[in-house]
Amino acid sequence: MVTRTSFHMVVPRYPTPMGYISLSELDQIQPHRHSGVLVYLYKPTQKNTNFTEIIKNSLSLILVHYYPLAGRLRRIKGGRFQVECNAKGVQLWEAKSELKMADYGDFAPTEAVMRDFYPNIDYDSPIETWPLLIVQVTRFSCGGLCLVVKTSHVVLDGWALCKLICSWAKMAQGECLGEVQIPLHDRTCLLSCREPKGLKFRASSFDHRPFKTPPFLLGCSDNQAAEINKETSLAILKFTKEQVQQLKNSNGDQKLAEGHPCTTYEAVAAHIWRCACMARQNDSHQPTAMRFIANIRSRLNPKLSSNYAGNGIFPMWTEVCLYEDIIRNPLSFATNKIREALEKLTDEYVRSAMDFMANLENVDRLRRDGLSYGNPNVDVVGLLNMPFYDADFGWGRPIYVFPGYLRDDGKAFVIPNASDDGSATVILRLQTKYIEAFRKLCYEGTTLLPKDPVDQSCKAQARL
Template identity: 45%
Template sequence: MITLKSTSTIVPSKPTPSGTLWLSESDQRMQWTHAPLICIYKTTGNNNEKTTTLETLKDSLSRTLVPYYPLAGRLHWIHGGRLELHCNAKGAQVLEAYSEAKLDDLGDFAPTEAIEDLVPKVDYGSPIEDWPLLLVQVTRFSCGGLCVGTAMSHTMADGWSAANFFNAWAKVARGNELEENEIPFHDRTILRSPEPLMPPRFDHIEFTKPPLLIGHTDAKEVQKKKSCVTLLKVTREQVERLKKKANEIPYQDTEMVSTRPYSRYETIASHLWRCICKARAGNISQPTRVYTMLEFRSRLKPPPPLRYFGNAVLQTVTSNCVHGDLLAKPLSFGAGKLREAIERMTDEYIRSALDFIASQENVIPLRSSFHIRAYTETPNFLGNPNVYIGCWINLPFYGIDYGWGKPIYVGPGLLNDDGKAFIMSSPAADGSLVIALRLQTDYMDSFKKFFYEDICYGNGM
């Protein structure tokens, strides 16, 4: 049970630039809802001093919003389902909350309903120009532990930008000043497509409709199925065992650009994909895809500035596979399909995708359904028979220290679609991983059984 104590609006501590900020096609591609994140901190003497803790966070946030002034603005709808940002310093929202529970009562912090209560709620029924782009809920537990739950508009930032902001805020909260190379870069026009727009140079399958279950003409029935969440823990030894299996039996039925060993992400995502398909027990001819978001800063030529603040991500997708191939062929088959999807995203392909988005009269159909399902119906549901597997492995969330130590857990505060997963580094920072997954309840027990059994005994892996 969460009790809200207070709500405050935090504006930048100094005057900031005003006016309209153009949003890139990558920004427009993202959902306009907020990405929920929880950072859990253990009991310390400092965070028991509730007044000092909350005031420090508010004051430091006010100062951090000066260089990060777009987060204090408001979005406005314009033509074709697009958005623009009004930099008007209306501020972020900070909520103070208290729970009689202890951190131990929350278990492993899987994004259940109890965890969702730790993330501030946005009133999506109100006009978009009234929505804060950043909301923070500081929840204090009876044991002295803290949760800093945040909701940041996904139109404003991708994972890297969000992580840079939270680490900058934490640095200011510790009493330090941001250095010049830590100041964000806000000119998103560097991603603007030149005029006149060039026609797409590739077959952008990431914008095509996902496969449906055989025998279905839409996903309405599937969307109604009950689902649940779990948090999977994979040790460093298990990760290495899977990587070895993926790389010792190469599968060459792919047009891979490179032959480097499969990464942790490619390996674990392939294992997840095949185990989900195995648990769903579909027709062996059932088509399926994996979707993910790819951060493209280093892939552009020239790359954007190091501290570019915004979305520099695009969705990529595997080609259609069938259940039978994923289950019968070695682990490298799925890893190879993921590799193809990732290596497809060259500078030329990315710019072609941005041109494609820019050419659309209405961008709403292009927005990823995985960020909006909890709030509205979506025609492009990506669940069964498909999978979304996000990668947070390299995001520096465990450096977010507001002055009472580093978090003991960082993860999504909401996981809202069947077949949606995030692969994350574990708090131990020892090469082990944590995976947050939502799956239809009917399949979860079978999936977990296959997931761990197949790490050790998987056939053909």
């Protein structure tokens, strides 16, 4: 269906700094493979006839500013990495599809879609040879375009990646970057925060839950052997702004931690967690927790610059709860657990955690923990504040943007819709035997949602 027609190794247009960039502990714990993936879809237009040259030329220009991405990772002591800035370049693939954009439905990241639209590399080759940024532009027979951008998560997070793409789009239209768009690559502000001479760490004053083992199924010593190889499926569920508001209102009869109004992310994430528990039908005394990723740029003191181009995110777990607590209590119970975990993310807590990580002889085990987030737990990533739809390369705003890395049971993304009206879309992977029950439970008992939730959710996907 999709044929890759050409390949380019794109380097910065002008000379860039050479040498090594030290990475922060928040960079070091990220997956070193290309798990940072964003997919942009653009409708057919006469303006995108020269899209190949536009993409290639503007990519070489944006790399002048994002020059670390044109370099390579280098292994150092303790399972850690640093970036070698050597201007070796990034990969750009061109492809064409015999089908129309509409023929692909919701573009759910199935194995077939990923094989066609997501260029890959040989991960058996030395890591020093891997490009840190990989791009594929695919043109459909109808004239529509699909832009897939993959990055190594060690170098930058989703927020920084989204800003990179928006800045790249501005340069594609001949604009220059403003001061707030020039990326900051210096990690000094997030390097180990130990006291002078590195003798004392603050980690002991906190219970660093993110680095502990998540709950297992009762009777199991881990989640790997019991769950990791079970078949999974995707659910894509759309919530209108009225439906989102109804979820937020359902928290109104209970006071949340800190007394602030319930956010869209908190309400939707709590709803996902609760519905997953109900669909899985585990023992009522089964422990469960929810994992999430928090943007800590504004939580630090001083705050991280808005143009910080590294990982400004922190993994967090809620308090461990029992299934019966999540299911039998109002939705506000689960929402409160999320809020309480968020409120722990103070400047002191995050810097203490970075000291904890810096004191480890090897950080590899922190990366491997990501394999066991599924049943009986969920991992809900909120991307609602991302400026996804500002990425106009000259042929209009994208009509649909979504993250393209969703392989693990219990993993979910909460993303904004192009309408920017307060609605939201949930993309979730769950074990196949639970997926239809989850769809139904997501919509059950609310007059604002479809009468036939399973059928309507499928129709909603088809309209994307």
